[in-house]
Amino acid sequence: MTNMKRVSFLPPLLLPLFGLAFATFAAGDDQFIFSGFTQSSLALDGGAVVTQGGLLDMSNGTNNIKSHALYPTPLRFRNSSGGKVQSFSATIVFCIVGAYPGVSANGLAFFIAPSKNFSDAQLTQYFGILKPNNNDNLFVIEVDTFQNPDMQDINDNHIGIDINSVLSLQSHEAGFYEDSSGVFKNLTLNAQIELQLWVDYEEEETRINVTLAPLHMGKPSRPLLSAAYDLSAVLTDTAYIGFSSTAEIMNTRHYVLGWSFGMNGQAAPSIDISKLPKVPRLRQRAQSKLLAIILPIATAALIISVGTVVILMVRRRRRYSEVREDWEGEFGPHRFSYKDLFQATQGFKSKNLVGAGGFGEVYKGVLRLSKKEIAVKKMSHESRQGMKEFITEVVSIGKLRHRNLVQLLGYCRRKGELMLVYDYMSNGSLDKYIHYQEDDKPTLNWAQRFQVIKGIATGLLYLHEKWEKVVIHRDIKASNVLLDDEMNGRLGDFGLARLYDHGADPQSTHMVGTMGYLAPELVRTGKASPRTDVYAFGMFLLEVTCGQKPMKQDAEGNQVFLVDWVLEHWNNRLLSKTVDARLQGDYGVDEACLVLKIGLLCMHPFPGSRPSMREVTQYLDGETPLPELKTTQLSVDMQGLMQDNGFNTSVMSYPQLMSSFGAVSDLSGGR
Numbered sequence: 232m233t234n235m236k237r238v239s240f241l242p243p244l245l246l247p248l249f250g251l252a253f254a255t256f257a258a259g260d261d262q263f264i265f266s267g268f269t270q271s272s273l274a275l276d277g278g279a280v281v282t283q284g285g286l287l288d289m290s291n292g293t294n295n296i297k298s299h300a301l302y303p304t305p306l307r308f309r310n311s312s313g314g315k316v317q318s319f320s321a322t323i324v325f326c327i328v329g330a331y332p333g334v335s336a337n338g339l340a341f342f343i344a345p346s347k348n349f350s351d352a353q354l355t356q357y358f359g360i361l362k363p364n365n366n367d368n369l370f371v372i373e374v375d376t377f378q379n380p381d382m383q384d385i386n387d388n389h390i391g392i393d394i395n396s397v398l399s400l401q402s403h404e405a406g407f408y409e410d411s412s413g414v415f416k417n418l419t420l421n422a423q424i425e426l427q428l429w430v431d432y433e434e435e436e437t438r439i440n441v442t443l444a445p446l447h448m449g450k451p452s453r454p455l456l457s458a459a460y461d462l463s464a465v466l467t468d469t470a471y472i473g474f475s476s477t478a479e480i481m482n483t484r485h486y487v488l489g490w491s492f493g494m495n496g497q498a499a500p501s502i503d504i505s506k507l508p509k510v511p512r513l514r515q516r517a518q519s520k521l522l523a524i525i526l527p528i529a530t531a532a533l534i535i536s537v538g539t540v541v542i543l544m545v546r547r548r549r550r551y552s553e554v555r556e557d558w559e560g561e562f563g564p565h566r567f568s569y570k571d572l573f574q575a576t577q578g579f580k581s582k583n584l585v586g587a588g589g590f591g592e593v594y595k596g597v598l599r600l601s602k603k604e605i606a607v608k609k610m611s612h613e614s615r616q617g618m619k620e621f622i623t624e625v626v627s628i629g630k631l632r633h634r635n636l637v638q639l640l641g642y643c644r645r646k647g648e649l650m651l652v653y654d655y656m657s658n659g660s661l662d663k664y665i666h667y668q669e670d671d672k673p674t675l676n677w678a679q680r681f682q683v684i685k686g687i688a689t690g691l692l693y694l695h696e697k698w699e700k701v702v703i704h705r706d707i708k709a710s711n712v713l714l715d716d717e718m719n720g721r722l723g724d725f726g727l728a729r730l731y732d733h734g735a736d737p738q739s740t741h742m743v744g745t746m747g748y749l750a751p752e753l754v755r756t757g758k759a760s761p762r763t764d765v766y767a768f769g770m771f772l773l774e775v776t777c778g779q780k781p782m783k784q785d786a787e788g789n790q791v792f793l794v795d796w797v798l799e800h801w802n803n804r805l806l807s808k809t810v811d812a813r814l815q816g817d818y819g820v821d822e823a824c825l826v827l828k829i830g831l832l833c834m835h836p837f838p839g840s841r842p843s844m845r846e847v848t849q850y851l852d853g854e855t856p857l858p859e860l861k862t863t864q865l866s867v868d869m870q871g872l873m874q875d876n877g878f879n880t881s882v883m884s885y886p887q888l889m890s891s892f893g894a895v896s897d898l899s900g901g902r
């Protein structure tokens with residue numbers, strides 16, 4: 232990027248023609264400027280080169296070599312022979328790049344010399360231009376980065392004015408005087424910093440000023456060096472100007488980026504910084520600067536990410552933490568990891584919540600690996616007491632396989648939480664099909680209801696009799712009957728009540744079940760038996776056939792008990808009137824009445840008078856005819872029971888017993 236200006240002689244249009252023609256740099260209004268040296272025709276020798284980027288590189292790293300770069304033609308410093316040396320000024324942008332920070336080497340010099348012949352100059356020192364003595368007509372501004380005792384250098388970082396001698400006329404620590412404060416600020420020459428140097432000579436004043444500043448700062452008004460010296464006694468009429476340097480052992484680079492010169496009334500043009508070439512090592516500096524910025528950020532980012540990972544891991548550990556006790560070892564295969572359940576239910580998201588009961592919430596989930604659909608029942612359970620017994624039972628129950636039971640797959644424990652994992656029943660629980668708004672069409676016809684009833688009876692029979700030990704369900708009701716894909720009834724939640732029933736003590740009020748389904752002796756003694764299951768099953772039969780809840784409020788706000796109501800209709804020989812009206816008569820009357828009668832029989836107040844589940848299935852299948860029931864007898868029995876227990880039957884009919892004991896049940900935390 233050469234920019235040659237011959238300002239006063241030629242109109243601008245002709246400038247290009249003369250762009251490279253320097254031959255006649257005559258005395259007069261002359262100036263030139265180089266912003267980079269790409270197209271300059273500098274006379275180079277030694278190791279001096281102009282790089283591709285346009286930098287003048289005064290030292291290419293080779294040892295023992297002196298390098299010069301000269302303006303190609305000599306300049307006329309005097310108007311007339313014997314006259315005074317006229318004023319001149321030079322501006323130089325340079326940059327010294329040391330191979331190793333803090334290691335100094337010889338510097339760079341700007342000179343005015345009588346010839347291009349520097350064969351006498353030393354190879355290794357004195358900037359490749361000075362001789363130790365007998366120099367003639369030589370004016371040198373030294374940019375010295377090496378403390379040379381021969382030169383009586385003040386330090387290894389100074390600027391000096393040398394006239395015909397290696398001993399400086401004047402020198403100063405590199406730096407500048409700040410305009411605002413007048414305070415001296417030193418600069419390090421050998422620090423990959425682009426610096427600007429101004430050399431001014433004034434003819435009248437016969438004064439040499441040398442000023443240094445960082446590139447982006449303007450010229451300070453106070454020069455670094457200011458020496459009164461008449462160069463008329465030094466310079467020849469015509470002389471060469473240029474730079475010199477000795478190549479360095481340290482591979483220190485002396486770059487000149489820009490140069491302007493002016494004389495005879497023309498000041499050196501100021502150098503446009505934006506047009507200057509870039510110093511290659513500066514990129515490294517920029518990189519290291521960048522590194523200085525990036526490194527802390529990267530470190531911080533690393534620390535933050537490591538911290539985050541640790542926190543996440545801790546949270547994850549905590550999130551997926553479980554309670555596991557030694558005795559659980561044997562149940563390993565039935566144990567689910569919380570993480571799997573958490574992922575299956577998408578973190579127990581509320582959109583996966585399928586329902587909530589007395590023990591906890593039920594979430595739908597899909598196991599990640601097997602894609603199997605599961606229902607996770609999540610219960611809060613603080614007490615460890617009875618946990619082992621319960622888990623043992625859960626696991627043993629898990630071994631139960633029956634087409635009318637909801638398969639229990641396993642469990643998982645966390646602090647204060649217990650989760651049971653079941654097969655997911657796509658059609659939900661039966662209660663949703665039989666309790667709905669009056670005017671809705673039934674979603675379950677009689678045939679389906681009968682099939683469900685028979686299925687549940689078979690399932691309960693399996694629990695009571697077909698398994699190696701008797702399993703009492705304890706919580707039979709419509710919401711615990713689930714429907715599989717084929718609308719088969721499957722009994723769920725078996726044995727669960729056991730968890731809340733520590734009732735080895737008959738006096739215990741830890742009675743569990745659901746109001747309306749509780750057999751009277753269960754209310755009295757808190758002791759569950761297969762017969763209390765049969766009682767609840769009876770209630771279930773009435774519920775399904777009549778499509779009504781065990782208890783409801785009548786128009787006057789009195790509680791009406793389904794069993795009372797059915798019994799009353801039976802007494803009045805209107806049993807079929809109790810069948811769910813929403814079936815619109817579309818049912819087998821015999822079947823429906825059979826189911827109702829079995830239901831009432833199952834709800835016999837005396838446990839011994841209730842049929843077993845085996846008998847119930849036989850009645851349902853029609854294998855055994857239902858024993859002839861005396862409705863009045865049943866009523867009398869029921870009433871008798873009331874009296875036995877000191878109840879005033881005229882005020883309180885039997886099932887109300889339930890509600891009065893319901894408080895007890897509620898206290899137990901069960902249903």
Ligand SMILES: Nc1ncnc2c1ncn2[C@@H]1O[C@H](COP(=O)(O)OP(=O)(O)OP(=O)(O)O)[C@@H](O)[C@H]1O
Nearest residue numbers: 585586587588589590593606653654655656660710
């Ligand atoms: N295995 C399952 N598959 C699909 N849905 C289920 C499953 N188990 C339970 N549900 C649904 O979750 C709901 C809540 O069940 P949950 O057992 O917690 O309460 P409940 O049966 O109403 O009362 P209880 O706590 O006395 O059993 C049920 O009504 C049912 O709709």
Ligand SMILES: *[C@@H]1O[C@H](CO)[C@@H](O)[C@H](O)[C@H]1NC(C)=O
Nearest residue numbers: 276277278279291292293296
């Ligand atoms: C430096 O310059 C000299 C002379 O031109 C040359 O012989 C040498 O190979 C150069 N060294 C490098 C590293 O370019």
Ligand SMILES: *[C@@H]1O[C@H](CO)[C@@H](O)[C@H](O)[C@H]1NC(C)=O
Nearest residue numbers: 258259310311314315317495
């Ligand atoms: C040198 O010559 C120029 C014109 O060529 C003139 O303007 C200037 O004054 C002269 N300087 C001296 C010192 O004679």
Ligand SMILES: *[C@@H]1O[C@H](CO)[C@@H](O)[C@H](O)[C@H]1NC(C)=O
Nearest residue numbers: 346347348349350351352362
């Ligand atoms: C350079 O100067 C030296 C002595 O100072 C001389 O021997 C030599 O011939 C000169 N070289 C040229 C090219 O003039």
Ligand SMILES: *[C@@H]1O[C@H](CO)[C@@H](O)[C@H](O)[C@H]1NC(C)=O
Nearest residue numbers: 386388404406416417418419
């Ligand atoms: C400036 O010079 C003084 C004295 O020579 C020195 O103590 C100081 O470290 C220098 N500062 C810099 C930035 O070079």
Ligand SMILES: *[C@@H]1O[C@H](CO)[C@@H](O)[C@H](O)[C@H]1NC(C)=O
Nearest residue numbers: 431432433440452453454457
């Ligand atoms: C040199 O510096 C002195 C002091 O700042 C100033 O008075 C003088 O004009 C300067 N001379 C030149 C040629 O810049």
Ligand SMILES: [Mg+2]
Nearest residue numbers: 588710711724
């Ligand atoms: Mg349930």
